[in-house]
Amino acid sequence: MDSKIVNLRTKLNIFKATSNGANIADCPVRDVMQGVNGKWSSLLMAALAEQPYRFGELRRLVPDISQRMLTQTLHDLQRDGFVHREVFPTKPPSVEYSLTDLGRSMFGALHQLILWAEINHGAVREARAAFDAGG
């Protein structure tokens, strides 16, 4: 048993949240994970980790995101301090999105998960197939 993990649970109250009148924000994991939880968040983080992009460019990069969800997800990422939004008063106006320092820091961790997903994608698919086949 990894003592670091036990310490993590004990010290940070990973599991305690809304019970006993506490707010969900008291649980760092749940609170911060909500940023990653969105259907598009990690995808947009990966895109902006590459380089800054404008609104329309992001739409083209992620063809099947609706403009509503793009707006909303970028807004949420901005609110969490991960994304910086810069408006250039050109005509027509253009808006550029980029990662903040906090965003880059967060993506450093998220990146590990993305790399893992790429490497082990096949294993996960096989596990699913086996599960669906035999039980």
Added chain:
Amino acid sequence: MDSKIVNLRTKLNIFKATSNGANIADCPVRDVMQGVNGKWSSLLMAALAEQPYRFGELRRLVPDISQRMLTQTLHDLQRDGFVHREVFPTKPPSVEYSLTDLGRSMFGALHQLILWAEINHGAVREARAAFDAGG
């Protein structure tokens, strides 16, 4: 610009998915992230990374999860090959859940994000407060 990340996008088609007739499973990030995306998945992974637990123990560890969601999330994690489910034919029966090798491997990456969340929770909350206050 990090060439590794550019390579990631190009090579793995992070952003392409359901367009041009492809399945979402063609995008490793989206496909695997769905496991993490669940409201309870990462929490249960963290719990089981600590040690194997039985159904009722998990309920007590995560007081505000409904038994429906606990069943369903464990089922999904099992299907993805992250969690092993072992039934002991005792009376009354007991079921133990533990991480598989694949699950432990995945949690290695997820753990980075959890640690990040703990360390930077304050920064995220401050960013939100600032955003909500001034825009």
Added chain:
DNA sequence: CAGCATCCCTCCGGATACTG
């Protein structure tokens, strides 16, 4: 170009009651 507003619907997930 970069969005906000509106409508609408799916499905996530909670509450409750019942089984092996």
Added chain:
DNA sequence: CAGTATCCGGAGGGATGCTG
């Protein structure tokens, strides 16, 4: 103890149309 079954409200998210 460890689940299934059913009902149901609300958030998530798509489609469309309009603005600065």
